[in-house]
Amino acid sequence: MQPELLTWLIPLPPILAFFLIVLWANRNNRLSHTLAVGAMLISWGLAMTVFGMAITSEHLGQHPIVSSVPWLQTGETYFNVGVLIDPLSAVTLFFVAWTCLAIFVYSTGYHNFGKKRDPEDRAGLPPKAGGIEPMYARFFAFISLFAFGMLTLVISDNLLLLFIGWEIMGLCSYLLIGFWYGKDSAKRAMIKAFITTRVGDVFMLLGLAYLYTETGTLNFRQILFNDEVLHTLAATPSVIAGFSTAGLIGLLLFMGTVGKSAQWPLHVWLPDAMEGPTPVSAMIHAATMVSAGVYLVLRFFPLLTAGWHEGMPLTPTLTTVAFIGAFTALFAATIALAQNDIKRVLAYSTISQLGYMVAAVGIGAYVAGAFHLITHAFFKALLFLGSGSVIHGMEHGVHASQEHTDAQNMFNMGGLRRKMPRTFWTFLIGGFALSGFPLLTAGFWSKDEILADAFANHQAVFIVLALAAFLTAFYTMRQITLTFLGKPRTPAAGQAHESVWSMTVPLLVLAIFAVAAGWIGIPEEFPVLGGLLPNWFHEFVGGTLLEHPRALPFNAVPLLTSVSVALTGLLLGWLVYRRLPSGAADPLSRPLGPIYRLLQNKYYFDELYDLLFVRPAYWFAETFVYRWLDRGVIDGVLHAVGRTALRLGSFLRNAIDLPIVNGLGDAVGEGVKRAGRRFRLIQTGRVQEYLVIGLLFTSLLLSYVIFFQP
Amino acid sequence: MIPLSWYIIFAAILFCVGLYGALARRNALAILMGIELMLNAANVNLVAFWRYGTLAIRGQVFALIVFAVAAAEAAVGLALIISIYRRRTTIAVEDIDMMKW
Amino acid sequence: MPFDINDPFVWFGEWFRGLLENLGLAPGAVEFIQTLLGAFVLGTAALVATFFLIWAERKLVARIQDRLGPNRVGPYGIFQTFADALKLVTKELITPTGADIVPYNLAPLLAVMSVVGVWAVIPLAPRLTGSDINVGVLYAVSIGAVGTLGIMLAGMSSNNKYALLGAFRTVAQMLSYAVPMVLALLVPVLLAGSMGMVQITEAQHAYWFIVLTPFAALIFFISSIAEVGRAPFDLLEAESEIVAGFNIEYSGLRFGMFFVAEFLHAFTISALTATLFLGGWQGPGASEYPLLGLLYFFVKTTAVYFVVIWIRGSFPRVRIDQMNSLNWKLFTPIALAALMFTAVAEKMVTEFSLNRMLVHLGSNLLLFAIVLTALRSYARARRREQEGLALRKSNLQTGSSQTQP
């Protein structure tokens, strides 16, 4: 079977599963989840075969696996749509397939498959006492639709198909965040998520349109892979001064990424997205959806860096990207410090890590960004699934202890190490990978690459990223110690117990990847380990660009700083939160004081946006459009017209119709009647009188005719 | 010789007398007689014009036709009067006003 | 102007005019007197002749009825009529109360006037006629009709229901019989091509019209008898009828006038028949010697008069409805048919120049045959109907005695 055909088939099974479940199998839970997981398994298999073929073929960059079909008729020409597997998409396909499969399997356990339905559970609310999720089939339908969206995005060969996948994922995130639509917060969260991503998507669409008008095609190969198009785009000034066309298009597309990957201005939706079930958070907010944003930026790296070479001062677009990336990384990391909810901390850490990747792209470190994307997907999915199993265990504990404690607040946990050993160890590995524990974890290798690049090119970015790395290490250790180490701070924590196998197996798999994924990208000049394994990742992924990016000369300073930052962060995190008694406040709150409260309230961005956008929008809709415009102007006009018409009509009727027209009619009738009454007298019935009258008139006539005629 | 105007005047007199008879008399028969007089006046006129005026033979022809018409009119008139007399036992014209409004 | 045997009347006329002119009268006056005298002579002659007519009729009818008739007064009762006249003249003229004076007295005058008036147009001899007006025939008819008016007035004004009824019936009869008479009269007019009596008589020089159209002559003769109200059609003042018809209330000379009018009318119609159908004064040598013409005329008239009396003596009286139906159903259609046949025949004669007498006679005979067959079929139908009626009546009686099978 040729690879092109297989690639076409990759996204198909999930969408089939989605329709089957929705239309046919939504009654039967077992059938629906087997359908969903089976479909994911098939597409995983296909993905792996295609990945294998991609790796084995040499110079995948030059002649990637590509096939396209004419789809829309634009005038004489056709708009082609097709699939493209080049090094970048191959690698992304790899990690997407793996993470989705893990999450599919994990969610069967998460939704307590096999347990009876709890009568009190109502559809739209999370099951209280561990009963099976009432809307079990619905969940699987949505996540298979989501998988279909992600897979089409990854394998698509043009921006439009990518955009379609992008939008389907947006829809699925909306549906899945609001899965438990009974909860008010979930409802608000799903709308917030949808709207904010939508803002980003609008700019992306503008960029898409602008690109299409400029180049006349949206196909990646035709734009990004041939030189003179890039040159013309870079050369021609764009609509907005200071930006070249390429720069502006790049920026607009980047705005899409900001929306999707929750970068600084549009990051507010991601923390709230935690309302959804944990596998959803894991899938959407760790592995796939957010990474799609970064994938877009990586895909359009040539466009962004059109007219810029290594070592030149950053173009305005690149500076903005770099700035947003770096700032988001630091900003999110600081907020993560003050979060109590286990999933919120992870959400902010995702935002900061994405900021890392964006910053990497911003400073031109293409391979480093891609590498960090892959590794991050694995260990972040692991962390999220781990937190899911922790929450699951805590709920079990709450149920058992009959107490009313928040299952997600870290300060109610503690000492789960002994209760949930598998989850603890896998969570520990994920955490160390996140904080970049030297040499062992994949996170260290990818982050180190980025730091090295940053050090080489931009010192400012390097400093910010290093600080962010330190904070990441700190809050990760804070999280681990609070949840797992020490003594259980609440009875519920005491009662918690390990999750079922279907949940923990995916954790183990992901843990393996969290460690192994780093080894494929060890730079050659690395002091000890450099030469052992070839820097395969650099070779392979670099091929997607036109001219292969040069490997950096080794420099000790970034390496030392990353190692030291990681270790000190971990150590401090452990020291501060080691013996925290139950019910005690966060030790950081006293030294930071007002700053801590600021961090806890996420720099009041929600309130700010609420103030800036939501309330004005309401005001605009409510008062301006509704009360003033609709009721005031339009209704006013209509009423005025109605009244005038009424008045005109009544005037016409009373002043003209009744008196004149009717009057005339009646007058004629009356006149005829009166004349009739008078003339009646002539009809006496006497023949002679008729004769007399006849004669009189004839004689008059005659006399006139005779005497008066000229 | 007798001038034409004499005949005309005589006919006019006869005609007007007949007219008065037709208009004034109460008896249907008297009206009929009045009409006969008028017709005869017309006849005299016709023949006079035939004799004096420019009417060639036409005068006589139409006189004959007037005779026919007079006869027909008298016949039908009398028949009507008889039938009315049978139904209403009166031929006073005032009473025969069934056609009144 | 010397006396000329073959033209005595003209000579006499001339002589008389010369006499008057000598008296120095204006020509118009002479003309007037002459016509006046002529009319006077003719009128009195007619009236005087009536006396003999009455006598002759009474004698003849008596002979027919196998009795002698008036023979006391004068030889062969010749002066009987004068005696009757004397009687009537001496009788008292009674006027019924309530009678309408003017019409009552006018009626007898009109009756006599209408009869005498006819003689004005009858040509007695080649150049001896009252007045030769070109509408002679029509004049005769209309003057006759005036008689009807007289009778009407008599009946109406004598303030007597029976008189009124009798008058109505007489007028009805006279009016209805006038129709066939006039139509039959038109036949000779057609043949002669003119309505003037003189022209008609002259036209009969070659053939008498009775020869050409006997059927029309017969119709004319019978309907004129009915017109007079004599013989078979005289039921109006017949003895067994309602009193004496319209002249009940009349007595004395007025009655005498009616009486004279009736008899003279009979003689007049026979004169008319003679002039129209028997050629009037036509006869061998009549044109040379007018007197001979006069003789021929009187012979023919008396002959026809004799036939009238003959009919009166021999025919039974006709009932009123039979009379009417006879007139309307038989005479009028035949008269019309005769007129049409004659017109067609006349046209054929002039077109194909056939022998006049043969054609006309043929058409008349043809008409006669048609009428006969029609009458025979009608009679047979009536007889069958009568038998049917009789049969039903008879088996009705037998039927009642037998029980139906």
Add this chain to the structure above:
Amino acid sequence: MTSLQLVFLLIAAGTVFAALMVVLSKHLVHAALWLILVLAGIAVLFVLLNAGFLAVVQVAVYIDAIAILIIIVVMLTQRAMGPTKMHVNRNWGVALLTAIVLFAGLLALFNQMPALQSQAPPFALDAEILLDDLGLSLVDTDRYIIPFEVASVLLLAALIGSIMIAWPRGSASEEERET
């Protein structure tokens, strides 16, 4: 004043007087008789106008037929209309006025028309030829045959009409009387 004019005046005066009597006489019978007199007068006038045929026709048609018919009908309806009743209706004044106005109008009309002033009869005529000409003209297709035929149809219609109207059987009054 020639004798003829004298005769004419006499006859005309007589006729007019008779006509007046027809109109004014109380007894209907007398009116009928005066009518007959008028007709006779007019017949004489026709003779004066050398229209002999018309005179005779006048006598035959009018006096014998129409006048008698009128008299008969007068007799029939005598009972109802006794002489006592008013013989002239309400607005006889208006009738008189109309008649007079009409007469005046006619006179005025005559004065205006020049043709009427002719004194002498234009042509001497021969009675015979005239009668033939009249007869021929009546049946001559391009002269007056149409009026002649129409008149005959009219007479037929009148005949049938009057019979139908006066038919005794079936008429309501008969039944009334019988029932």
